[in-house]
Structure formats: C-alpha cells, structure tokens
Amino acid sequence: MSNNLLDFKIPENYGKGILIIASDTFKSFLREKRFYISFAYYFVLPIFLLFLQSGELVVQTGTGIAIYYAQLNTANFVKGLFLTLFPGQIFLAILCSDQIASGIENDTLSLILSKPTYHSEIVLGKFFGLVSILAILQIPSMSFVYYYNLIRYDAEFPFAFYTSFDEVLVMFILILLLQSIIVALTLMISSIFDRSLYAILSSILSLFIISSISDNQTNLENGINYFNLGDYIDAILPTIFFNLNKLDPEPNIALLLFLILFLISLFLVFTNLILNRKELF
Amino acid sequence: MRDNAIEIKGVSKFVDGKPIVYRVNLEVPKGTLYGLLGPNGAGKSTTIKLLTGRIRPSSGEIRINGMDPWKDRVAVNSMIGYLPQNSIQYQEKTVIDFMVLMGKLIGKNKYDAKKDGRDILDQVGLGRFEDMKIGKLSGGEKQRLGFANALIGDPDILILDEPTASLDPAGRVYVMNLIKSLSEDDSKTVVISSHILPEIRRMTNHVAIMSEGSVLTSGNIHELTKDVYDKEYELRTNKPSDLLNILLNNNYNAYQEKDRIFIDDIHSLDEFWSILPKLCSEKDIEIRSMIPKRDSLETLFLDLVNKRQRQKEEMDK
Numbered sequence: 107m108s109n110n111l112l113d114f115k116i117p118e119n120y121g122k123g124i125l126i127i128a129s130d131t132f133k134s135f136l137r138e139k140r141f142y143i144s145f146a147y148y149f150v151l152p153i154f155l156l157f158l159q160s161g162e163l164v165v166q167t168g169t170g171i172a173i174y175y176a177q178l179n180t181a182n183f184v185k186g187l188f189l190t191l192f193p194g195q196i197f198l199a200i201l202c203s204d205q206i207a208s209g210i211e212n213d214t215l216s217l218i219l220s221k222p223t224y225h226s227e228i229v230l231g232k233f234f235g236l237v238s239i240l241a242i243l244q245i246p247s248m249s250f251v252y253y254y255n256l257i258r259y260d261a262e263f264p265f266a267f268y269t270s271f272d273e274v275l276v277m278f279i280l281i282l283l284l285q286s287i288i289v290a291l292t293l294m295i296s297s298i299f300d301r302s303l304y305a306i307l308s309s310i311l312s313l314f315i316i317s318s319i320s321d322n323q324t325n326l327e328n329g330i331n332y333f334n335l336g337d338y339i340d341a342i343l344p345t346i347f348f349n350l351n352k353l354d355p356e357p358n359i360a361l362l363l364f365l366i367l368f369l370i371s372l373f374l375v376f377t378n379l380i381l382n383r384k385e386l387f
Numbered sequence: 388m389r390d391n392a393i394e395i396k397g398v399s400k401f402v403d404g405k406p407i408v409y410r411v412n413l414e415v416p417k418g419t420l421y422g423l424l425g426p427n428g429a430g431k432s433t434t435i436k437l438l439t440g441r442i443r444p445s446s447g448e449i450r451i452n453g454m455d456p457w458k459d460r461v462a463v464n465s466m467i468g469y470l471p472q473n474s475i476q477y478q479e480k481t482v483i484d485f486m487v488l489m490g491k492l493i494g495k496n497k498y499d500a501k502k503d504g505r506d507i508l509d510q511v512g513l514g515r516f517e518d519m520k521i522g523k524l525s526g527g528e529k530q531r532l533g534f535a536n537a538l539i540g541d542p543d544i545l546i547l548d549e550p551t552a553s554l555d556p557a558g559r560v561y562v563m564n565l566i567k568s569l570s571e572d573d574s575k576t577v578v579i580s581s582h583i584l585p586e587i588r589r590m591t592n593h594v595a596i597m598s599e600g601s602v603l604t605s606g607n608i609h610e611l612t613k614d615v616y617d618k619e620y621e622l623r624t625n626k627p628s629d630l631l632n633i634l635l636n637n638n639y640n641a642y643q644e645k646d647r648i649f650i651d652d653i654h655s656l657d658e659f660w661s662i663l664p665k666l667c668s669e670k671d672i673e674i675r676s677m678i679p680k681r682d683s684l685e686t687l688f689l690d691l692v693n694k695r696q697r698q699k700e701e702m703d704k
C-alpha cells in the first residue's frame with residue numbers, strides 16, 4: 107500500500123451511487139406527507155408576506171428610478187421570505203435533519219451500505235436529493251415574486267417581464283444556495299445522532315443559535331455584516347442586476363459565494379467523516 | 388483442502404468495556420453452509436455485523452476473501468449478500484422499486500435491475516407482491532424481501548442473520564429449502580446465524596457453537612457429533628409396562644408416557660445393548676424403535692453451554 111497522497115485515485119464506478127441515492131431521496135420525498143405540508147406552507151407564505159409588506163406604490167414611468175424602487179422592494183421581499191420568517195428554516199430542518207439518523211434508526215442505511223456504496227456517495231446523494239426538493243419548494247414563492255413585480259408595479263409587459271425573470275432566477279439560485287448550507291448542516295447533525303427526533307431537535311436548536319449569533323454581529327468597517335446573509339441579499343440584488351450602486355456599501359459577491367460553498371463543503375466533509383467512523387449496531 | 392472464504396482470528400469486540408465478542412477464531416471454507424448457533428446474547432449478530440463491516444473489531448483480524456471488511460467495506464460488499472436481523476423499513480416504496488434501487492446500487496442499469504429483481508422475487512415467492520408497498524407486507528413477507536435483497540447480484544458469500552426469525556412454518560420450510568438449494572453451487576458460501584437448532588441442523592453442514600461471546604467449538608457437523616451420544620432415549624414397544632418393569636428391575640432410570648418408555652442416564656450404550664435383547668426375548672417384548680431423545684447436535688450444544696456455565700460459576704466463586 108502506498109502512503110503517497112498523490113497516488114490517490116477516484117475509485118472506478120465512483121459517483122453512480124450519488125445519482126441513484128439523490129434520485130431515490132427525491133422520489134421518496136415526493137411520496138411523503140411532510141413534503142406536501144411544506145409545499146403548502148411555501149405556497150401560502152408569499153401571500154401572507156404580500157399583506158405584511160409596507161412597500162410604497164411606485165408608478166411606472168419608464169425611467170430607471172421607478173425600476174430601481176421596484177427591484178429594491180423585491181429584494182426586501184426575498185429577505186423576508188427567507189430570513190425574517192424563521193418557520194421556513196424550521197421546515198427545512200424537519201425535512202432534512204432526520205435523513206441519516208432515521209436511516210440508522212430503521213436500518214435502511216445498513217441496507218444501502220450492504221451494497222458497494224461509499225459513505226461519501228450517500229452523503230452527496232442525500233444532499234443533492236434534498237436540494238432538488240428545496241428547489242421544488244421554491245417554485246410557488248418564486249412564481250409569486252415573478253408575478254408580484256408585474257402586477258404590483260404595473261410594468262409594461264416585455265421590459266418588466268425580462269428583468270423580473272432574471273432577478274427571480276438569480277434569487278432562486280441564491281436562496282437555494284443559502285438553504286443548501288442549512289441542508290448540509292442538518293445532514294451533519296443527523297449523522298451524529300442515531301435517533302431522528304434528537305437530530306431534528308438539534309438541527310432546530312442549532313438554527314436558532316446561528317440565527318441569534320448572526321443577528322447580534324456588529325457590522326464590519328464597510329457596513330456589511332458578513333455573517334448576516336440578509337445583508338448580502340439586501341445589498342447584492344440591485345447591484346448585480348441593474349448596476350445600481352445606490353445601496354452602500356458595495357457587497358462582495360465572490361466572497362458570498364465563497365462563504366456559501368466553503369460552509370457547504372465543510373459540513374459535507376464532516377458528515378462524511380462522522381459517517382465513515384460510525385458503527386452501525 | 389478448500390480455501391477459506393472467511394477467516395476470523397482472535398477477534399474481540401468491546402462495548403462500554405464489556406466484551407460482546409471475545410477472542411473469536413473461525414474459518415469458513417469456501418462453498419460451505421456455515422451456521423452460527425447460540426442462545427440469545429451469544430454474540431452471533433455482533434459477529435455478523437463484524438463480518439459485514441458495520442462495526443469495527445476492537446482487536447483481532449477479519450478477512451473475507453483476503454480483505455478486511457471494515458477497511459475495504461465497498462470491495463467486500465460487492466462480494467456479499469446480507470440479510471439483516473430487522474425487517475426492511477422502506478414503508479412507502481413498492482417491492483419492485485426497492486429491488487430496482489438495490490440492483491442499481493450494485494451497478495446494474497434500470498432495465499436489468501428490474502428484470503433480475505422480478506426473477507429473484509419469483510424465486511422467493513414474492514412475485515405477486517411486486518407492486519405492493521413494503522409497509523403493507525406482513526413480517527414474513529418482509530423477511531423474504533430481505534432475503535431477495537441478499538440474493539441480488541448473485542453474490543459469492545451470503546450472510547444471513549436469523550433468516551427464518553419472523554416466518555410462519557410454511558415460510559420457514561420454504562426459506563430453508565431455498566438456502567439448502569444454494570449448497571448445490573459449490574462456489575457459494577452461506578453463513579447463517581440462528582438460535583433454532585433444528586434449523587441450523589437442516590440448513591448447514593458446518594457449525595460454530597457460540598455462548599457469551601465466545602466460540603465453544605466449530606467445524607463440520609458430522610465430525611463434531613460423531614462421538615456424541617445422548618444419554619436419554621425413547622423406546623417404542625409392544626409391551627410398554629413389561630419393558631418398564633424390566634428396566635426398573637435392572638436399575639435403569641426409566642419412566643412411561645402413554646405407550647412410550649423413556650430412559651435417562653444410559654452411561655454405556657454397549658452394555659445396554661448387550662443386556663436389553665436378552666431381557667426382552669425372555670418376556671417376548673418387541674422393541675420397535677429406540678431413538679435418542681435429543682439430536683446429537685443438541686446434545687453437543689447443551690453439553691458445551693452447560694460446561695461453559697459451570698466454568699463461569701466456578702470462576703465467579
């Protein structure tokens with residue numbers, strides 16, 4: 107056996123299991139009641155938000171300034187969608203956090219591991235399966251945001267249509283990436299526990315702790331709190347799509363993406379390490 | 388001499404400082420049907436989990452076709468089929484979907500996984516349930532499905548933890564015959580754990596008797612039991628009362644139950660067989676059958692377990 111790390115090779119047939127487990131996780135969720143409860147929640151939430159919004163009515167004049175206000179309000183809307191209403195994150199935790207723990211509890215993980223499957227394939231498969239489910243859950247909210255712009259600001263069809271679509275698409279990706287951090291975190295917590303109830307409760311508790319830490323962070327020198335993802339959403343959306351530097355300070359999109367990907371990778375690597383060393387009694 | 392499919396050398400497993408399995412040595416030759424026999428808590432399931440790489444040994448070495456199941460788990464699992472003790476808990480999945488998922492995990496494409504899955508379901512008698520949700524199956528049907536899962540990919544080694552545990556009598560016979568039929572293929576090695584002695588006797592040709600985490604003896608059943616005789620026999624005769632009187636008069640510890648006579652504590656079978664015909668011919672008694680009250684494997688098992696118990700009690704004193 108070679109000790110040279112450079113000799114490391116990706117095993118033959120590695121990766122097939124990721125797709126199989128992701129697709130199985132996705133299909134299994136579509137059969138579960140909690141998915142439909144979550145779907146209803148995400149569908150109803152934007153309608154509630156609409157009534158809670160205190161955004162000013164902007165009359166479409168065809169000038170840049172009117173569009174700017176419209177987009178700014180939408181950014182706030184998304185922030186509200188994802189961060190202000192904490193129950194959404196709790197739903198995420200409930201959806202994701204028992205994935206591995208319940209597999210240990212009811213021996214289904216043992217069955218998957220009895221086939222030639224790597225732990226990392228299971229972790230990545232579950233992760234991508236859950237992210238796909240979250241993508242579906244976002245569709246009602248995102249559709250609502252999309253039409254919200256059209257209806258609320260009475261924008262003329264071709265122009266408002268395209269700008270809104272771009273914005274909604276990137277909001278969709280951004281929110282999905284942010285939620286993926288929670289998925290990865292809850293998967294990690296799930297791999298620590300052998301009972302799904304403990305995993306769910308711990309995930310919810312950790313979300314509360316993270317939320318409270320991020321809200322209490324003092325702003326850094328340029329005014330952005332890099333620990334508070336809400337600040338990013340507030341600042342980024344108008345900047346990246348409309349080149350409007352009205353919001354100070356200018357956010358660092360590369361840093362945001364790096365932070366998101368770093369956190370996701372970190373949690374997934376830890377999940378894999380925990381699972382690798384775990385004994386299934 | 389056959390190569391060994393499985394080798395366990397001095398393996399112990401401690402949980403919270405307590406030995407669950409202690410210094411186990413086993414050699415399972417290729418192509419054998421090997422039974423792990425022992426009472427509940429003997430360490431059979433732990434040994435099975437060690438073999439399948441679910442848990443790591445605290446000390447010792449395990450080799451399956453030369454590979455360590457903990458370190459080379461993926462490679463080892465490509466050679467083995469495993470039936471866990473607990474039934475399958477994929478409640479919402481249909482039987483065929485489950486088989487396709489497991490088939491795909493061993494590298495088959497969807498079409499082949501479905502085709503092979505159906506063949507195996509027919510083989511274990513679950514063909515008509517393929518579209519049923521697993522949650523709706525009975526305990527016995529789930530057990531058969533677990534068995535079907537173990538057969539996917541036609542693995543060289545099958546490791547079955549209590550394969551007949553939740554089956555009804557007809558299901559037990561069906562599964563036992565199925566396991567027995569696997570012995571026709573010389574390349575297949577089957578390891579079965581069970582606490583039901585007649586089933587081990589019926590299904591396997593090699594056995595390891597376990598108690599309190601240790602292997603008391605192991606090897607070919609015929610070899611192990613060739614010098615084992617029961618001291619208790621059941622006799623059937625045309626004149627049970629007369630035979631009972633003869634035996635009691637000759638200081639044998641005998642008793643009658645309906646038309647059968649039972650004798651305890653025959654220390655020398657040779658002596659017994661030299662006396663009995665003479666005594667019977669005098670009274671015109673016809674001995675129709677004389678069979679040991681227990682199977683020789685059961686006798687061996689009880690002797691070893693009791694001996695182990697006594698040793699433990701002496702050590703505790």
